Amino acid sequence: MTSIHQLAHASFTIYQDVEPPEFWTNYFGVLPDTQRIKDQFWLTSSGQKSKFPARTGLWGVRSKEHVQSNLLAPHLRYLVERLALPRSDLPELLKRTGAHMRFFCYWYNESGDRVPDVPDDIRVMMEAMGGTVEIDEYR
Template sequence: MVTTHQLAHASFTIYQDVKRPEFWTNYFGVEPDMQSIRGQFRTTPSGRTSKYPARIGVWSVDSKGHVQSNLLAPHLRYLVERLALPRSDLPELLKRTGAQMRFFCYWDNESGDRVPDVPDDIRTMMEAMGGTVEIDEYQ
């Protein structure tokens, strides 16, 4: 059976309410794929307005559509390069704004025999900057 969708992709997300999304856009020099401001309605990926206001501020960049691979490593390396990570001032900035950041990885494992391939150097880098790597596995 041939799949019509990728079996992996990743996003880099910052959650916080102190700085507006434009702050993170300027900081990284990258337009987000998704953003929201706490208490405001946002445009969904389908182009509609959300039914409920955002519960937290979000700034997010996704690898989907930019990387063609069923492995996580190329998606994560793309995000690292696009965002110029690591950044020495980012841990203090996260602390000052009360922000949390993560790589969120989609991993399709319907076959049950796939093992997520998060490179050790990327996991170590995220932990050193105060972030996490999370995998959402679908079976």
């Protein structure tokens, strides 16, 4: 799906250095949009080799290419469905690997009158599993 400039989109990312990215790919059954291994160089979104090695490992998927909406809720619900969240064993995996998990939300608000629409059930679910929902607002 070709993306136009959207006013909102979201990503799901796990940051940790214990397991390789393939562990999370197998766990979720989803190919990542981005992945890095600590202390290794990676290909940037432009296809160039990074100038510096990764400071931490990460595994993540994005909604931007799959959901056309200027609201966050459809993007977050897409990620929840794609990753089959919540998962009862995920909090223990996060603890074992020392991982941090988050939904990272892009929110463009040039007019200053848009209010991010993160559904309460998704925020509660993420907190219960040990994750966070973060909003990066641009004006």
